[in-house]
Amino acid sequence: MAKVTKKKKPNTTGFFKYVKWFWILFASGVLCVALIFLLASWGLLGIDMPEYEYLENPQTNLATEIISSDGKTLGKFYLDDNRTPVPYDSLPSNLVNALIATEDARFYDHSGIDAFGFMRALAYLGKKGGASTITQQLARQLFVGVRSKNKVEAIRQKIMEWVLATRLERQYTKEEIIAMYLNQYDFLNNADGIRSASKIYFGKEPQELKTEESAVLVGMLKNSSYFNPIRREELVTNRRNTVLGQMAKYGYISEKEKDSLQALKMDINYNPESHKEGLATYFRMYLQGFMNDWIQKNPKPAIDGARDKWSLWLDGLKIYTTIDSRMQANAEDAVRQHMAKLQAEFFHQNTPDRNPTAPFLDLDKTEIDRIMERAMRTSDRWRIMKDEGKSEKQIRESFTKKTEMTVFDWNSDGRERDTIMTPLDSIRYYKTFLRAAMMSMEPQTGHVKAWVGGIDYRHFQYDNVYQGSRQAGSTFKPFVYAAAIDQLRLSPCDEYPDILYCIEANKHGNLEPWCPKNADGKYSGKDFTLKAALANSVNTVTAQLIDRVGPRSVVSIVKNLGLDKEILEVPAIALGTPEFNVYEMVGAYGTFANQGVYVKPVMVTRIEDKNGTVLFEYVPETKDVLSKDVAYTMVNLMEGVTQGGSGTRLRHSYKKNATEYKEIITGYPYGFTNPIAGKTGTTQNQSDGWFMGMVPNLVTGVWVGGEERSVHFKSITYGQGAAMALPIWGMYMKKNYDNKDLGISDGEFEKPENLSIRVDCSEPAEEQQDDLEIEEDLEDLDF
Incomplete structure (x- = not known):
């Protein structure tokens, strides 16, 4: 009888031990993360978390927008943040696609934290990309701030980002998060938010952005100071092409489209926005005075914790004006073209040989000295130095020392040139320029x-x-x-x-x-x-x-x-x-x-507030x-x-x-x-x-x-x-x-019916009066 050999059972004790410890460690990790989240939300980790009310309505400084009668932005009033938010519906699909493809490919699949991205970042120590989602980046911009160089503090900030990211995901839709993120980001050069960036770098509204233009702006999200399109054209072009590559990778554009767009030269249409540049600058400064007066007379509705006065610089008001941007541009062009020619002739006639007292005419030295003295005393230099406690002697001496300065010049690019002259000479120089108004x-x-x-x-x-x-x-x-x-x-x-x-x-x-x-x-x-x-x-x-x-x-x-x-x-x-x-x-x-x-x-x-509530509507003032x-x-x-x-x-x-x-x-x-x-x-x-x-x-x-x-x-x-x-x-x-x-009229001025004053001098007075009497008689007849 054959000997029966029993099959030896595999020793699984060791394997199950490893599995058991894996799940123990995994569960412990999950519990630790959950505990960290819980403790952080309770404020027990020394992390100051924002209140829920603040999370529901983040307080962002918003620029006041000046809108022309034809719907264009004439300019803005702002302190540090030139920000005018736009809704998600006003964002082009190519911009949203570029953002997701480059910054957070699984944006629609996670709830604020990308676990896969986090594990990848840990495994490769960040060499194959970070793990911050769009929501986390928004949380950092709104509540956390610049990442600390201190490792312990950086970890605390990261935990805070995670907690806030999950809260934001519960509070807002994915579309709202994208809009908030793009509206919040600082694109440099006073371009706070996507609307300002679109206007400043490309001279257009966000919805008008082309795919390659959207790629430039999304590329800047990595580091706007480093990827500055005004200073680093080649670097930004390469970064733009990287974004276009990501869009092709995730199927938002074809390989053929990617190749053709990457071959395009980066076309920046730089339109700086500041209080001293752009369209209707003088009108905007008048408007500032108008608004300050209006704010003094119209208190802000009482809200807990809010300012009791409207802020022209922070509250995101919308001011609808009568100015037509097209006519304003025509007016500024006309002034600029004519005054450059007129000034050239004025300079020609007021050379030292033709007019030794140039630019003044018919004045003796005493009168000219009086004008210059008055100009000195009313200058910013005099006022600033006096506020600094400088003596009158020191102030006067400063007006006779040559210094580097930028002065106005019709013949220079940008109508400015750098020069060296004394402040007193600059006063005389500016007196030579004819002024204009219309x-x-x-x-x-x-x-x-x-x-x-x-x-x-x-x-x-x-x-x-x-x-x-x-x-x-x-x-x-x-x-x-x-x-x-x-x-x-x-x-x-x-x-x-x-x-x-x-x-x-x-x-x-x-x-x-x-x-x-x-x-x-x-x-x-x-x-x-x-x-x-x-x-x-x-x-x-x-x-x-x-x-x-x-x-x-x-x-x-x-x-x-x-x-x-x-x-x-x-x-x-x-x-x-x-x-x-x-x-x-x-x-x-x-x-x-x-x-x-x-x-x-x-x-x-x-005038409207940031939510569109009408605060002021004008009533015409007329008089016969x-x-x-x-x-x-x-x-x-x-x-x-x-x-x-x-x-x-x-x-x-x-x-x-x-x-x-x-x-x-x-x-x-x-x-x-x-x-x-x-x-x-x-x-x-x-x-x-x-x-x-x-x-x-x-x-x-x-x-x-x-x-x-x-x-x-x-x-x-x-x-x-x-x-x-x-x-x-x-x-x-x-x-x-x-x-x-x-629609500017080129027709006749409206003539009143039965004009009683003779205006046609080619017709005898008696004949014109007879015609008028006949017209009046016909009106009296009852047909």
Whole structure:
């Protein structure tokens, strides 16, 4: 009988022992992690965790956004964070795909912590990538801060990230987490959040980003300081291509698309956003004052722990303005183009050989020293050094020491150049520059469409639209004519002689006899119709009109037109001695275009908080000042200025054989054929040049002059309003008409029915009156 051998059982005791210890260790690890999470959430590990309420509504500083009437961002008010959040729906899919492919491929599969990524990072010591999920990175940005170099502290921070990441996942959807992350990240160069980054680096809204542009921004998430597209183009291009490779790896784009996109040159369209750069800088600074005043008068609703006042810099308000970004750009371009040419001619005429006291004219050394002394004492340098406790001697000495500085220069790239000069020389240098201002308004609504307060806000921060008041010159004459037509029922066809005309002393408050001369100092002896007299700025005719109606009547109308300043009620005001700013003048002239109804200029239509709650809506302020007949008659009078007066050059086209003067000043290809009403203005010694121009739905005022009245052209050739200011209006309107979407009228001004004032001087007065009576009789008949 065969021997039966028993099969030896394998010894499994050792194997099960290892399995048992594996599960013990695994369970212990899970319990430890759970315990760490629990203790951390209770605050027992010395980690300060945010309250649940804060987690539900993280307090992030938000920039206040200034929005144009055509929906564009004009600029922002912010302290450190130039952040304007956008919802997930406004993010392009290519941006989200690039983010997930590069930063967290399993984002939709985990609950805040990627266990696989964590184990991989431990196994390879981080050489094959880290383990931080998008949610963890968001937690770090919102609550944890910069990773500490201390290992113990770094571990505590990591634990805090884990706990907060799981809480965030419970509190928000995946889409909300992505939006919060991209809105929170600092992309450098004042680009806080994805919207600012899109605008600053590519000049577009996030939803307009191309795939390769999204890849650039996602690439910066690794380290925006290191991957800075402005300073490290090659490095950022390589990082962009890495992101595109990740997108291909995870199937978001094809290999063919990846290859073609990686071959593209990185196209950065850098648009820096700061308080001194960008569109409508002067308007934004006016708006800052407007908002500060509004905040003082409108307390913030009481919320536990919140500020009791709105913050222009932190609360993410939205300010909806009347400014049209397209018209604003046209206005700034027109000012820049004309003023560069005008300034070049001014420099040409004010060389040391031609004018030893340049840039000042007709001043002696004592007067010039007085101007320079005043400029020194009001400078930032003087104020800062005085606040630092420096003596007057030390301050004065600092003005005579040469120093490196960046100054304004029309001929340099970016209109700046580096130089070395004394601060006192820099003051004189800046006095040489002519300043400009313009404002454009829709007369029917009062909506201000464009606002340019100067030639460059970085170097000339005084706003000549609103802050600066200058003598109005002949642009004041229409107010005298309006008073005469309103009270005396005069017609543009009525005639007055151009002769020496004196208003004796003690009449109309006049202390001495007043006998004004014309600009050329001559009297033609001819009879001028009112239309021709206004078109040619005949001073003697204006004197006769103010003598008939009296200065008080003129001042009364002027105040009703929004020019509410103290004005001496003397005859001399007829020639424009009172001082007004461009803002006031545009509002007043708008009354003529708006059939006699004054509408106060409006800049802000609505203010909202960050949640869209309306905090303010404007209410129009209007006043009936003139009848429709008188307003239309004034428009008709001022049409004569561009038909046969000082504004006729608006009708001219460019000529190749133009003289040097025409090349610089009048050689612009205007060629307007549509109805235009306007008035030029020039003050004594050519210190101020004005042009007020109107079409039916747009009134625009332009002023040009030096900071000091002694800084001006020597002759009327260049120093008149038709040469200094009118070209800016012409270039601006030409650009506006080129864009049909703006809807700028090129038609006739609306004529009132049954106009009772004769405006057609080619038709005999009796015949025109008969026609009017026939029309009135027909209206009375009952058909």
